[in-house]
Amino acid sequence: MDCREYISEYLAGHADGELAPLARRAGDEHVAGCPICRAQLIENRALKAMVRQSAGIVKAPADLKARIRTALDQADRANDAPWDTRLAAFAAMPRRIGERLRAPIVWAPAGIAAAIAIALMIAIGSVNHRRAAAIPPVPQFELAIARYHDFQREFVPNVPAEAYSDGDSTLYAWVMNRDPVRRVAADEAQTDAFDDIARSYRSANMPDDLFDLTQAGYEIAGGRVDRMADGRPVTYTLYTGRAGQIVSLCFSDPTMAAPLHAVNWLGMRSFYEYKGYSICLSFYPTGHFISILISRMPVTQLMRDIAAADLSGISR
Amino acid sequence: MARKSGTATDKRLAFEREALPHLDAIYTAALRLARNADDANDLAQETILRAYRFFDQFTPGSNCRAWMLTILYNNFRNSYRRGARERPADSADEFSGEIDANSLDADQSRINPEELLSSRMTGQRIELALAALPDEFREALILVDVQELNYQEVADVLGVPLGTVKSRVSRGRALMRRALCKLDRARGKTGT
Ligand SMILES: [Zn+2]
Numbered sequence: 001m002d003c004r005e006y007i008s009e010y011l012a013g014h015a016d017g018e019l020a021p022l023a024r025r026a027g028d029e030h031v032a033g034c035p036i037c038r039a040q041l042i043e044n045r046a047l048k049a050m051v052r053q054s055a056g057i058v059k060a061p062a063d064l065k066a067r068i069r070t071a072l073d074q075a076d077r078a079n080d081a082p083w084d085t086r087l088a089a090f091a092a093m094p095r096r097i098g099e100r101l102r103a104p105i106v107w108a109p110a111g112i113a114a115a116i117a118i119a120l121m122i123a124i125g126s127v128n129h130r131r132a133a134a135i136p137p138v139p140q141f142e143l144a145i146a147r148y149h150d151f152q153r154e155f156v157p158n159v160p161a162e163a164y165s166d167g168d169s170t171l172y173a174w175v176m177n178r179d180p181v182r183r184v185a186a187d188e189a190q191t192d193a194f195d196d197i198a199r200s201y202r203s204a205n206m207p208d209d210l211f212d213l214t215q216a217g218y219e220i221a222g223g224r225v226d227r228m229a230d231g232r233p234v235t236y237t238l239y240t241g242r243a244g245q246i247v248s249l250c251f252s253d254p255t256m257a258a259p260l261h262a263v264n265w266l267g268m269r270s271f272y273e274y275k276g277y278s279i280c281l282s283f284y285p286t287g288h289f290i291s292i293l294i295s296r297m298p299v300t301q302l303m304r305d306i307a308a309a310d311l312s313g314i315s316r
Numbered sequence: 317m318a319r320k321s322g323t324a325t326d327k328r329l330a331f332e333r334e335a336l337p338h339l340d341a342i343y344t345a346a347l348r349l350a351r352n353a354d355d356a357n358d359l360a361q362e363t364i365l366r367a368y369r370f371f372d373q374f375t376p377g378s379n380c381r382a383w384m385l386t387i388l389y390n391n392f393r394n395s396y397r398r399g400a401r402e403r404p405a406d407s408a409d410e411f412s413g414e415i416d417a418n419s420l421d422a423d424q425s426r427i428n429p430e431e432l433l434s435s436r437m438t439g440q441r442i443e444l445a446l447a448a449l450p451d452e453f454r455e456a457l458i459l460v461d462v463q464e465l466n467y468q469e470v471a472d473v474l475g476v477p478l479g480t481v482k483s484r485v486s487r488g489r490a491l492m493r494r495a496l497c498k499l500d501r502a503r504g505k506t507g508t
Contacts, residue, residue, distance in 0.1 A: 012482070012486035016466075016467070047489060050442050051446070051458070051462060053439065055442065057341055060339050060343035061343075064361065067357075067361055068360075068361055071364075072364075072365070072368060263351055263352035263353075304447070307444060
């Protein structure tokens with residue numbers, strides 16, 4: 001066999017121990033005589049180990065284990081009980097309303113159906129409460145929401161600003177571009193927009209990395225440097241794409257800790273569903289800077305787009 | 317209780333012995349699929365209870381983890397999966413052409429295995445590379461590498477032919493590898 005055949009037909013199965021005896025012998029023979037494919041095989045096995053290690057099995061929370069034991073006990077008891085009690089036990093299981101309720105089909109007389117409905121309403125009430133209580137108010141997220149709304153109405157980039165100066169302590173004293181959103185992206189090459197905005201942020205002593213969301217189908221609509229009410233500088237960057245708009249805020253905040261109940265993590269970034277918004281929070285290694293991206297799109301979409309940006313090599 | 321039958325107790329004991337040791341694995345898979353802790357908890361609990369209810373149908377001696385993962389995936393597909401999570405259907409094809417061309421290159425950008433295992437290649441990079449994969453490739457890789465299922469078991473869990481699993485694993489690894497090479501070049505940046 002040649003290398004092409006080995007790599008496309010044998011390599012993965014070889015690394016996974018999935019080749020039948022004959023195929024395995026053929027694979028062994030090929031790598032024995034081919035250092036390139038041998039290296040690929042070793043690399044494939046190393047990759048397996050890394051995936052197992054970093055995306056490995058996580059421990060189920062203790063309260064889940066307790067809930068499951070209770071539910072199994074209930075199921076055991078219900079097995080011995082008359083059928084109407086069984087139905088009630090089923091209805092009392094924690095579950096959320098929606099599609100999932102149609103999965104088990106149970107026939108029930110009207111009285112029992114009403115009992116089930118009541119049990120479900122109680123269960124749903126408690127679930128909603130748990131969800132609402134999941135993330136206590138986060139001031140930084142509230143700020144992000146307020147800005148997101150401001151910028152929905154109007155986003156006026158104040159960078160690039162060639163004569164940029166913070167000499168008079170108003171960081172945006174010199175406003176160059178008062179045109180509506182998209183002016184930067186529409187009038188200049190994408191690379192220039194990146195460079196100009198990054199340069200402006202840099203001259204305000206702010207982090208100058210921008211998300212390169214172009215791969216994910218976004219344009220950079222513009223950037224702003226402002227001060228917050230307490231005087232801290234803040235940068236706002238607006239990205240627009242098919243899936244909607246993303247507003248990015250960056251400022252220094254030594255008090256910020258990642259709130260609990262992130263829906264997911266990607267390396268240093270954590271993702272939240274917060275009051276109907278999708279939020280990505282990142283911490284910079286230096287200067288206590290944090291970055292918050294906020295959007296109305298589903299959090300899974302935001303994650304995917306940001307992962308794509310992280311992979312595409314970021315700022316120039 | 318005198319009424320409690322011997323068989324019911326036996327069933328519970330067998331279930332505790334065979335199935336419950338896989339709870340962490342089930343929870344991990346649920347977390348991957350549901351992508352938030354609340355849904356993952358619900359999904360894992362429903363899976364365990366359903367497995368208990370249908371435990372008679374489990375073939376003793378076969379892979380109990382694979383059997384439970386099959387229940388989990390079915391449950392997820394039927395009840396949880398929403399449009400937002402799906403990528404366009406053509407994504408797999410789009411990627412595969414690219415990979416075939418790329419994985420056979422002379423390999424300028426080979427990953428050094430020692431480097432791959434060194435601390436510099438943190439879990440974070442692996443997570444990023446995994447996250448960037450189309451769902452179907454990532455699921456296949458995770459089931460093989462993390463859940464340690466064989467290809468046939470993965471085929472059963474995902475409800476796809478064996479050949480599909482083979483190609484998803486093979487292409488998924490090639491994609492991961494490329495993503496890691498990219499990450500190597502663009503390292504240590506944050507964005508704003
Ligand atoms: Zn070869």
